[in-house]
Amino acid sequence: MQKGANSIYKSLIWGEQVSLAVLDTTALVNEAIVRHGLSPVAAAALGRTLTATAYLCSWLKDEKSALSVTINGGGAGGKIFAVGDGALRMRGFVENPHADLPPRADGKLDVGGFVGRKGTLSVVRDDGDMPFAGTSELVSGEIAEDFSAYFLTSEQRPTAIALGVKIGTDSRCLGAGGVFLQPLPGAGEDILSRTEKTIAAFANISSQIEDMGAEKILLGIEKASYSVRHFGFVCHCSEARAAAAVISLGREDAMSLIAERGEISVHCDYCNTDYRFGAADVEKLFSEKA
Ligand SMILES: [Zn+2]
Structure with a gap:
C-alpha cells in the first residue's frame, strides 16, 4: 500500500x-x-x-x-x-x-x-x-x-x-x-x-x-x-437535502427570506459547502412540491 x-x-x-x-x-x-x-x-x-x-x-x-x-x-x-x-x-x-x-x-x-x-x-x-x-x-x-x-x-x-x-x-x-x-x-x-x-x-x-x-x-x-x-x-449533505431544508421552512417563510436577502443559503458545517437558492429556485421547489 x-x-x-x-x-x-x-x-x-x-x-x-x-x-x-x-x-x-x-x-x-x-x-x-x-x-x-x-x-x-x-x-x-x-x-x-x-x-x-x-x-x-x-x-x-x-x-x-x-x-x-x-x-x-x-x-x-x-x-x-x-x-x-x-x-x-x-x-x-x-x-x-x-x-x-x-x-x-x-x-x-x-x-x-x-x-x-x-x-x-x-x-x-x-x-x-x-x-x-x-x-x-x-x-x-x-x-x-x-x-x-x-x-x-x-x-x-x-x-x-x-x-x-x-x-x-x-x-x-x-x-x-x-x-x-x-x-x-x-x-x-x-x-x-x-x-x-x-x-x-x-x-x-x-x-x-x-x-x-x-x-x-x-x-x-x-x-x-x-x-x-x-x-x-465523505459528507452526507447534498443539493436534495438542502432543498428539503428550504421546503421545511414553509412557502411563506421561505419567500419572506428571499424578499429580505435575495437568496436562501443552506450551509453544511462538516464539509463547508453552501447551497444557495435564489427566488426562481425557491419558486420551483414549492411548485414541484405542489
Ligand atoms: Zn457537507
Missing part, C-alpha cells in the same frame, strides 16, 4: 492479547485542510480527532452505524466535531478553523492551547442496539491522552495511544496518523506495561508515518498477519 493513502491496519498481537491498529490519515487531513482552510494548529487538532474517530468507527458492526465525537475544551479553536460510520466515511470541522497560536517552547504545534484543557470529550455511538453515549474529562487537550482517558473511564478499556499531524511550510499535511494498542479483557499487568513501553516509541508518529507509512510501522511492532481497510472524507 502506498504511503499517504487513508488506511487502517489492524492485527492481534502478543499471543492475541492485544489489538493493534496503525492509521495513516495524511490524505484525510489534507482534504480537511482544503475544505475548511485550516490553520496549521487547527489541522493538527482536527486531524488527531479524525484519526481517533476513524479508529472508533473501525469497530462499528454495521456499515450504516454512526459514531460522533465532540471535544469541548474552551480553547482558542472552539469545539471540535468529528463523525464517521461503519463504512469509514469520515468528516469533521472545528468552530474556529483559522485560529492560530504560536508554537510551544519545544517547537511543536500548540494543540493543547487550541483545544483547551478544561472540558469534555463525548462519544455518541449508534450501532444498531441501544445508542451509547460516553463522556470523559479532558486531560491535556493534546487529544491522544484525552482519548486514553475516555477509553479507560467510559469503556473500561485501557488503551495506549499515539497521535500526530505534521504540517509543512506550505500548510499541507506531510504525515498524519496514529497507533492504538488495546489489551483485550483479561490481559495481565505485564501486557499493560508492555503496551505503555511500546507506545513511548511513537512520540513522533507523524514523522514516522511520513517516512515509513502505516504498514511498516505495524510490522515493526510485530510481524503478524493483519487486515487493512480504507477510509475517506
Whole structure:
C-alpha cells in the first residue's frame, strides 16, 4: 500500500492479547485542510480527532452505524466535531478553523492551547442496539491522552495511544496518523506495561508515518498477519437535502427570506459547502412540491 493513502491496519498481537491498529490519515487531513482552510494548529487538532474517530468507527458492526465525537475544551479553536460510520466515511470541522497560536517552547504545534484543557470529550455511538453515549474529562487537550482517558473511564478499556499531524511550510499535511494498542479483557499487568513501553516509541508518529507509512510501522511492532481497510472524507449533505431544508421552512417563510436577502443559503458545517437558492429556485421547489 502506498504511503499517504487513508488506511487502517489492524492485527492481534502478543499471543492475541492485544489489538493493534496503525492509521495513516495524511490524505484525510489534507482534504480537511482544503475544505475548511485550516490553520496549521487547527489541522493538527482536527486531524488527531479524525484519526481517533476513524479508529472508533473501525469497530462499528454495521456499515450504516454512526459514531460522533465532540471535544469541548474552551480553547482558542472552539469545539471540535468529528463523525464517521461503519463504512469509514469520515468528516469533521472545528468552530474556529483559522485560529492560530504560536508554537510551544519545544517547537511543536500548540494543540493543547487550541483545544483547551478544561472540558469534555463525548462519544455518541449508534450501532444498531441501544445508542451509547460516553463522556470523559479532558486531560491535556493534546487529544491522544484525552482519548486514553475516555477509553479507560467510559469503556473500561485501557488503551495506549499515539497521535500526530505534521504540517509543512506550505500548510499541507506531510504525515498524519496514529497507533492504538488495546489489551483485550483479561490481559495481565505485564501486557499493560508492555503496551505503555511500546507506545513511548511513537512520540513522533507523524514523522514516522511520513517516512515509513502505516504498514511498516505495524510490522515493526510485530510481524503478524493483519487486515487493512480504507477510509475517506465523505459528507452526507447534498443539493436534495438542502432543498428539503428550504421546503421545511414553509412557502411563506421561505419567500419572506428571499424578499429580505435575495437568496436562501443552506450551509453544511462538516464539509463547508453552501447551497444557495435564489427566488426562481425557491419558486420551483414549492411548485414541484405542489
Ligand atoms: Zn457537507
